[in-house]
Amino acid sequence: MEKALWYLIAGTRGGANRARIIRLLDERPRNANQLADELDVDYNTARHHLDKLADHDVIESGGGDYGTLYFLTDRFERNRETFEEITQHL
Template identity: 55%
Template sequence: MRRVIWWLIVGTKGGVNRARILRALKERPYNANQLSEVLELDYKTVRHHLKVLLENKVITEAGGGYGTAYFLSEGMESEYEVFKEYLDKVWDKFKSGEAKE
């Protein structure tokens, strides 16, 4: 899981936005529309990142359709401290405005 987290957050272009999604989901479950509003990201961008995170088993989903709620997976919950370390590597990009992808 650590390698997957590194690749998703540090090793790819959308890492900052994926990190923002994961930070939000740590606090509480959200659906895609709620994440779009809270993070001020385009809905389609959020859907893309959720798909990537689901495919890599970093998040899970409950329900279906428009109201599908997303949660951190058990594996991600157990590796959250590792995620925070990796987050430090990309957070400067967000602060400088490079994250709006």
């Protein structure tokens, strides 16, 4: 997970938005539309970042197709310190 977080947050152009998504989901679960609005990005951009985070087991989805909510995974929670360390370097 540590390598995945470094890649997702510090190693790519979209890392800042991914970090913002993680921060928002830490407050409460949200769907892709809500995240796009709060990040002021296109819906497809938000979906792209959500897909990348889900592919690396940082977030998981719950609910149906429409209005699917996203949550931080237990695996991410066990590696939160790494995330905090990475975001200090941004």
